[in-house]
Structure formats: structure tokens, C-alpha cells
Amino acid sequence: MVSITQRGLRLTSLSVLVTVLLGFTLSVAQPYTVCPSGCPFTKIQAALDAAKDGDTITVGPGLYRENLKITKSVSLVGADPAQVRLLPGSPGYPLIQVGDESTLGTVRIEGFTLQQVAGLTWSSVYTDVLTGIQSLIFRNNRMLNREERDWLGWLEAGEVIVEQNIFSSNSSLEIEGQRIRVVNNDVGSVIRVNPAFIDVENEALVEGNTFREGGVGVSGNTIVRRNKFRSAGVGIREGGRPEVELVQVLENEFIGPGVSDFFAPNSDNLAIVVSDSGDRVLIEGNKIANYDIGISVDGRYQPSPEIIIRKNAISQGRVGIWVEEQQREPTKIQILENTIDRQRRPSEQGFAGVGILISWHVEQVEVLLQGNTVRLGDFGVVLVPGSGKFELQGNTITDNDLWGVLLGVPPCGEIVDPAKVQVTGSGNKISNNGKRLKPEEKQLGDGEGNICPKELLFLKQK
Numbered sequence: 001m002v003s004i005t006q007r008g009l010r011l012t013s014l015s016v017l018v019t020v021l022l023g024f025t026l027s028v029a030q031p032y033t034v035c036p037s038g039c040p041f042t043k044i045q046a047a048l049d050a051a052k053d054g055d056t057i058t059v060g061p062g063l064y065r066e067n068l069k070i071t072k073s074v075s076l077v078g079a080d081p082a083q084v085r086l087l088p089g090s091p092g093y094p095l096i097q098v099g100d101e102s103t104l105g106t107v108r109i110e111g112f113t114l115q116q117v118a119g120l121t122w123s124s125v126y127t128d129v130l131t132g133i134q135s136l137i138f139r140n141n142r143m144l145n146r147e148e149r150d151w152l153g154w155l156e157a158g159e160v161i162v163e164q165n166i167f168s169s170n171s172s173l174e175i176e177g178q179r180i181r182v183v184n185n186d187v188g189s190v191i192r193v194n195p196a197f198i199d200v201e202n203e204a205l206v207e208g209n210t211f212r213e214g215g216v217g218v219s220g221n222t223i224v225r226r227n228k229f230r231s232a233g234v235g236i237r238e239g240g241r242p243e244v245e246l247v248q249v250l251e252n253e254f255i256g257p258g259v260s261d262f263f264a265p266n267s268d269n270l271a272i273v274v275s276d277s278g279d280r281v282l283i284e285g286n287k288i289a290n291y292d293i294g295i296s297v298d299g300r301y302q303p304s305p306e307i308i309i310r311k312n313a314i315s316q317g318r319v320g321i322w323v324e325e326q327q328r329e330p331t332k333i334q335i336l337e338n339t340i341d342r343q344r345r346p347s348e349q350g351f352a353g354v355g356i357l358i359s360w361h362v363e364q365v366e367v368l369l370q371g372n373t374v375r376l377g378d379f380g381v382v383l384v385p386g387s388g389k390f391e392l393q394g395n396t397i398t399d400n401d402l403w404g405v406l407l408g409v410p411p412c413g414e415i416v417d418p419a420k421v422q423v424t425g426s427g428n429k430i431s432n433n434g435k436r437l438k439p440e441e442k443q444l445g446d447g448e449g450n451i452c453p454k455e456l457l458f459l460k461q462k
Contacts, residue, residue, distance in 0.1 A: 035060030044068055044086075048076070053105065059112070065089045068096045073104045078111030081142040081166075085113040095124040099131025107157075108137040115144040125153040133157035136177075142166045167191075169213055180204035182216075189214035190232075193222060202245075219277055221245045229254045233271035233291075236281055244305060249283045256291035259318050262349045271295065276302040283307075288314045294340070298324040300361075303331045310336040317343050319354050320374070323385075325361040333367045343377035344401075352378035352402060358385045360408075360415050368393070369425075375399045380433060383423065384408035384415045392425035392459050397433065397450075404433035404450040405459060411444050412452040429461045 032051050034041045041047040045066055047057045056075040061083035067090050070076065078084035088095050095114055098107055114124055124143065127133060136157035143153075145168050153173040155162065160177040162185060167173065169188040176194050178201065185191075187209055193216060195202035204222040215232040218224055224234055225248070233254050236247050254271040270293035274281050281304050288294040294314035297307060303326045314320040320340035323333060335356060343353035355374035358367060365388040373396045374380045380397040383390055383406065397404040407423060408415035434442055434449010445452030451459060 032057045033060065034058070034064075036062040044076070048072070048074065059084050063087070067093045069100065070096065070098045070107055070109075071100045071102065071104075073106055075106075075108040076110070076112075077108070080111055081113045081140065084111060085115060087115050094126040097126050097128065098136065099128030099133060101128060101131060103132040104134065106135040106137065107133060108139070109141065110137070110139045111141065113142045113144060123152045123154050125155065127154060127156045135159040135161075137161045137163075138165065139163045140165065142168075143171055144168050145170050162191075172214075175204075177204075178202045180222075182206045182209060184208045185210075187211045187214065187216075190217065191215075192217040193219075195220040195222060218247055219245075219279065220247070223248045223250065224252065225250045227252045229271065231257060232268065234273070236272075236274045236277045236279070245279045247277060247279050247281045249281075249286060251285040252287075254286065254288040254291065254294075256289065256317070258290050259316070259344075259346050260292050260350075261347050269293070273298060274304060274307060275299060277304055278302040279304060280306045281308070282310070283312065284310045286312045288312060289316050292318045293322050294319065295321045296324055297322070297326065297333065299331070300325045305331060307331065307333045308336065309334070309338065312338045314338065314340045315342050317353070318345060318350075319343060319357050320377075321355070322357045322359065323362055323365070323367065324359045326363065326365050331365045333365060335367065335369050335372060337371040338373070340372065340374045341376045343379075345378065354379040354382045355397075355400070356381045358383045358388075358390065360384045360386060363387050365389075367391070369395055371395065373397075378402050378436075379406060380404040380430075382406045382408070383421070384413065385421060387417075387420035389422045390424070392423070392428050394427045396429045398429065398431050400433045401436040402434060402449065403437070403445065403452050404430045405456060406452050407456060409453060423456065423459075425459050427461055428459045430459060 032047045032055055033039045034044050034047050044059055044064055045068055051057055051074050053073040056077060059078045061079050063085050065087050067088050136155055156176040158177060159179045160175050161181045163183045166186045167188045171188050172190045174192050180193055180195050193204045193206055195204040202220050206216055206224045207226055210228045213231045215229060215234055217235040217237055234249050249272055260269055269291055271288045271291045272283060273296040275298045294317050295309055320343050321335060340355040343355050345353050355377050362385040367390045370393040375398045377400050379402045380400040406412055409418045430450045437449040442449045445454055446457060
């Protein structure tokens with residue numbers, strides 16, 4: 001009897017334990033699923049309201065007209081962007097707003113088509129500025145515009161991951177965070193990446209994306225690597241922070257729309273622009289073709305203290321590398337081992353093509369040109385700065401139709417004050433230039449169109 005009683009107690013205890021565990025399991029596994037019919041929820045917002053931190057809301061195929069507000073640390077997962085479409089239910093509000101002045105952990109949005117319609121006048125995805133979000137994941141979504149309205153997004157969190165999305169034309173996305181990843185997206189217009197709103201250990205990576213119409217604007221400790229640009233390129237801007245950081249533009253491919261018939265200095269047909277970043281910049285290993293300007297350095301108010309432009313291939317443009325404006329403080333620029341060819345104007349409009357151009361608004365710079373190959377253009381190297389030191393070592397400057405190296409001092413030009421500009425160097429191969437120069441123009445320099453003025457003969461290889 002004792003044995004039977006003990007066995008009965010054991011059976012009873014086991015039954016109670018199974019019941020408790022089953023009840024716990026059922027509680028944890030409560031479904032937060034949404035679909036037009038036959039699911040616990042037919043509205044996404046209702047499922048969001050019922051969910052708790054850490055839950056996942058799955059959304060089945062269908063068309064949903066709602067303005068969503070996510071105020072919990074949840075995952076919102078659609079079945080597939082081709083099957084789940086979200087349109088705004090009310091105009092004037094974000095399509096999805098994350099946060100409400102509270103602190104959130106991880107929020108994930110994945111698997112949706114987010115579509116603009118007439119009357120939507122605010123951001124499509126918006127993170128509340130007063131909300132502290134630890135991690136925001138935006139993955140495998142598709143953004144669509146209708147009736148020429150922009151798709152706008154503003155994502156801000158400690159960590160932001162934007163991955164494998166498709167952004168339609170005329171879309172733009174602003175991203176701020178301490179750690180940012182923008183990876184393997186198909187982008188129709190502009191993404192701006194700013195990891196520097198927190199000036200401690202911030203970083204961003206922009207890698208493996210295809211930019212079909214627009215480009216990316218970056219700042220802070222950012223790497224832009226192995227992307228494909230089919231129109232506008234990288235803008236390095238947004239300076240003024242207390243700490244000098246590092247922007248790296250590495251191994252990207254830029255294929256532009258072609259050289260403009262009429263060219264102005266403020267052209268927006270360029271691959272890479274360094275403008276008022278205040279950060280150190282490395283531009284290395286990129287392939288650039290068919291742009292008015294391959295690489296532009298234009299730091300009027302907040303110039304970079306150091307810029308290295310190295311081992312890039314720039315072809316079939318108007319100006320390969322243009323140092324356009326640096327005025328506020330001394331800057332060191334190294335232009336090393338680049339290959340620049342066929343920088344020409346397509347017609348008689350605008351100024352001629354130049355491989356490397358140091359412009360008249362450049363002051364107090366130190367520029368090293370070393371190991372570059374500049375060939376088959378109109379001009380090779382043109383120096384017309386306001387002031388600075390320029391050293392040319394071991395460059396190959398050949399087969400350009402006008403001057404190989406032109407310094408804009410009399411009698412070659414009236415722009416440069418010789419007292420303010422120092423040119424040094426040696427070991428450069430400068431030959432077979434000046435085929436389109438008139439005989440009297442050639443005589444201003446070495447008589448062959450290779451260098452002007454004659455005082456630059458010391459640059460040539462001996």
C-alpha cells in the first residue's frame with residue numbers, strides 16, 4: 001500500500017508538473033499573428049498593442065492600411081515584401097513610428113513593402129527623437145513611391161542595421177547612431193549616414209550596396225567599401241565635431257552618366273566629394289569613369305586636416321582630381337599612385353579637361369603628387385592655387401594634348417603669385433604633351449608643351 005501510495009503521489013506530482021509546464025508553454029507561445037481573416041488579429045496595430053517586450057508579430061500576405069506606432073521592443077515580421085504591403089491609413093503621420101519618449105531594446109522591421117500615397121506628408125519610417133533605442137534592425141523591406149512623393153525615413157538608435165532592402169527612386173534615408181551597418185541594399189536615391197552624433201567610439205559601415213540614382217553622404221568614423229554607384233557618388237560632409245575622425249572610401253565602382261557638354265565648377269555630376277568634413281579622409285582603390293569630376297576636395301569652412309587619395313583608376317571624365325577650395329586652416333593632401341586618363345571636354349564649351357587640378361581658391365595647403373600616371377587628356381597637371389607647397393615626385397605625365405604640367409604664373413598665366421607658391425620635385429616622366437598647342441604657346445615653356453614655365457624643367461626625369 002505504501003508503494004502504491006508513493007507511486008500514486010509520483011503520478012499525481014508528474015501530472016501537476018506537466019499541467020504547469022503545458023500552461024507555461026501555451027502562455028509563452030501565444031501567437032501574435034495578423035492576416036486579413038482567420039488569424040487572432042486582422043490589424044497590425046492591435047497585435048502591437050497586445051504584444052510584450054521580446055515578442056514577434058508575424059504578418060501574413062495582404063494589403064494593410066494603417067499608421068503603425070511601435071512602443072515596445074518587438075520584432076515586426078512580414079511574410080515577404082512581395083506579399084505584404086503597408087499603406088498609410090491617415091495622411092500627415094508617419095507610416096511607421098518607433099518610440100514614444102521611452103527606452104526600447106531591440107526593434108526589428110522586416111519583410112514589408114512600405115508604400116507612399118498621395119496625402120502622406122511626413123516620414124515613412126520615423127524614430128522618435130526622445131526615445132532611446134538600443135538596436136534598430138530594418139531588413140528585407142521594399143520602399144515604393146507613388147505620385148512623385150518621396151519615400152522618407154529617419155532611423156536613430158545606438159545600433160542601426162539597414163540590410164537587403166530595396167529603395168525606389170526619389171527616396172531618402174537619414175541614419176544616426178553609434179554603430180551603423182548599411183549592407184547589401186538596392187538604393188534608388190540618397191542615404192545619409194552619420195555615426196557622429198555620439199562622439200565616443202562611433203562607427204559606420206556602408207558595404208555591398210548598389211546605388212542606382214543617388215549616393216551616400218557620410219561623416220565620422222565611416223567605411224564606404226565595395227559598393228556600386230551608377231549615378232551620384234559619395235559625399236563626405238557634416239563637419240564641426242570636436243574630434244577628428246576617419247572616413248575611408250575603398251574599392252568602390254563608380255560609373256557615371258557621361259561628361260556634360262557644358263560644364264560649370266558647381267557641377268553635381270561627380271563620384272566623390274570631400275566637403276567640410278573636418279575628418280581625415282582616405283580614398284583608395286576606387287574605379288571611376290564617366291563623371292565631370294572624379295574626386296573633388298572642397299573644404300571651405302571645415303577642411304580636412306589630412307586627405308590621402310591613393311591607387312584609384314579614373315577615366316573618361318572632365319577633371320580627374322580637383323582640389324577646389326581649402327582656405328580655413330593648413331591641410332596636407334597626398335595624391336599617390338593614381339591612374340588618370342582621358343580627361344577631356346566633349347565640345348568647345350566650358351574649360352578643358354584636366355587630370356589633376358589645384359584650383360585658385362586653395363590656400364595654405366601642402367600637396368604631394370607621387371607615382372601618378374596622367375595621360376591622354378587635355379591637360380595633365382594644372383596648378384593655379386592661391387598659396388601652398390606642391391611636390392611632384394616620380395609621376396608619369398604623357399600624351400596630353402595641351403600642357404603636361406602648367407603653373408599659372410607669368411608668362412603661362414596671371415593667376416598665381418610666385419611668391420606664395422612653391423613647387424618642388426624630381427624624377428617625373430613628362431613627355432609627348434602639347435600636340436594641340438600652337439608653336440608660340442609651346443615656346444612659353446620647354447618648347448614641347450610638356451611644362452610651363454621653363455623654370456619647372458627640374459621636374460623632368462634626368
